Amino acid sequence: MPAAEAQPADCAWSYGMKLSWDINDPQMPQKPAHFDHFCEWPDGYVRFIYSSEEKKAQRHLSGWAMRNTNNHNGHILKKSCLGVVVCAQDCALPDGSRLQLRPAICDKARLKQQKKPCPNCHSALELIPCRGHSGYPVTNFWRLDGNAIFFQAKGVHDHPRPESKSETEARRSAVKRQMASFYQPQKKRIREPEAGESQDHSRHFNNIPSLENPEDLDVIPDAGFPVPGQPCLSFPSSDAYKATCDLTTFQGDIVPPFQKYSNPRIYLPRPACSYELAGPGDANSSPYPTFYKDAGSIPKDADWVHLNTLQYNVNTYSSFERSFDFTSKQHGWKAALGKAGPRERLDQGQFPPEAAHPQYTPQPPCRYLTTAPPAAPALQTVITTTTKVSYQAYQPPALKYRDNVREVKSLSSCDYASENTQMSIYAEALDLPAPVVTATSPTASLPLKIPRDCWTVRQHALPPQTDGAEAWDVCPSGLGSTAGYAGRISPFFSWDNEDF
DNA sequence: TGGTGCGGGCTGG
């Protein structure tokens, strides 16, 4: 863990791409000098080398919904992308965005998921399969070798990002928490009045439709949205989130980013911590606006009343990871995202729109403040509880040019684990503001502020046809999802875009 | 119940 190596230059690109190796090589690079930051949204033909102590690498996590695929090789874990679940009618959510849920990994659960109606318009849900690897799903490979976990991705996701796993988990745990906090007082009240009465207490809960089936909340809209440049972190636990909140509150010199709520008009400074969900009874006490004010567009059943409350709260969490206002730009994206197919598939997550959103407030770089255990478990599943204080990275803007010449991507997820050898970078990275980098396009130059800790110059081989050829991307080390959408053009850098 | 990993087996290129 040589701190001396933790220079921006080292962070500047995927170490895994610097070395020449393939996941199928009989011999992997031995004792890599550096490790990459964990990338939650790998996209494109990329390779990373993670420390075997990197928890998320140990768990083979990905923001994409990846399922295990048998490759008949016990040493290499292969996963293929399931795509994203969207509304078959492509209905617009109240904020104008689209529903993009994380497909369940389990086949059975996924089928069940797809049978559910769109929570917004009640039409069917549809699974958009990933076809980003020569018509097949994007595949990810994981291989443990020595003290390194080698990661290789093949293919470019041709669909929006689903809700990240961390978001899904956070949402579910939030639901559970809310249920717990809700039931608790209910039971108390029930017991108090008539102690001697033999009463089926469960009947009381029949009037609580919304939370009886937390799984229904899987179809919460918006919470399943790709996060613009899915920032630097995912919360392994709500506690981590709380810690994050506290941290952000504590750092008063850092301008808090604005949160995105379902209503695009509502942007509020990030509250200190609102992930602790209010129970239905507390819904009205929320200082924040209620979602789905447009009652005509949403179901009026009790489920939705509660669901909205939940979503609001969950969004308070989720939006912590997303700091952009896309909704007002979506019409602009559509022009640039003219992907073949009936649906205009947006992926907000791909396009950190800072350049297009002057109101956007950059966030400080992500970093971990705690020390992780030194254990170096095997590649196979290692479920660990990491107490990390994560901080969302500032989302640099994306630059994409036609023909994939060069792009500046968002740091979609640089999970800087404290065990990472490059930890020391982040102390330095605290020295905001971020450096200004000028990315040059064929038609314009645009100053882009990108925090130095999030820089990665990525070299990636191009998809099959161009395999062998390599392009260099200047991008944040988190390697946000890349090109691959609709001609690989970011609407934010479509110069003729009306949004400019 | 669902996420995850393993591995058998089938199919097509």
Add this chain to the structure above:
DNA sequence: CCAGCCCGCACCA
């Protein structure tokens, strides 16, 4: 032979 995929199973939370 490889890749993709389906399936069942086991383990875990």
